[in-house]
Amino acid sequence: MIIIYGTRRGGKIDERDGQYALTRFAHVYYLPLFPVGSVWMTGSETGHQAKLSGRSVLAGYARTWGPLAGIGLLFAGATGIVAGVGLLALTAFTFTWHGLRTPSAKRRSDLNLLSFGTRCDPSMMPRELVDALRPEVEARWAELSGGATPSDVARFGTDDVARASAAYAVLRLTAIDLPRSQRAEAEADAARIVDNIRELGDGTGGPYRTAAHGDGAAHDEP
16 A cells, blocks of 8 residues: 655735745645645745644635545534534635735735745745845945934835835844834834825835845745
């Protein structure tokens, strides 16, 4: 008897313009057993490592085990029917995570691309990528700041998309290492820039940083 096992990618979430998160699972007969790690795809065959995404993991399980377990529970009496319907509903709900839905989430994704060269949110970036991006982000801000702070840009606005993206990038990367209260303030300032960027354009003119962080081929799976 041949046992099919290995790793495969699933749990696609947060897609916008060909970029999205996936999780690699150990599997038997293509059914996920446990997550090995998440990856952010920047193209059909390229991507970079990302922190393990709970939503991607849940989506990967729900979209494979969910239909099997949900349908099975429908034949297990009244309690099973309720549980089965609930599980099938959860499975269906995870498909709403396939792509970004709100204008704010799309603007944030566009600003991530403009600021970092990837649509991956900084909260999902591994430490190695954050550390690699930080010197470049800080150098760009030094060129464009004009003596202001990133928070000044958030509070008073700017008519320069490049300056807005540089301020946003500094705030997002700085927030990662701040204590919780200060982190919330920095993230709130970054959110103000996301809201204000709609007055300047959607940031799709191309990132100032275009180098991809490849980690090998990957395929789009459910």
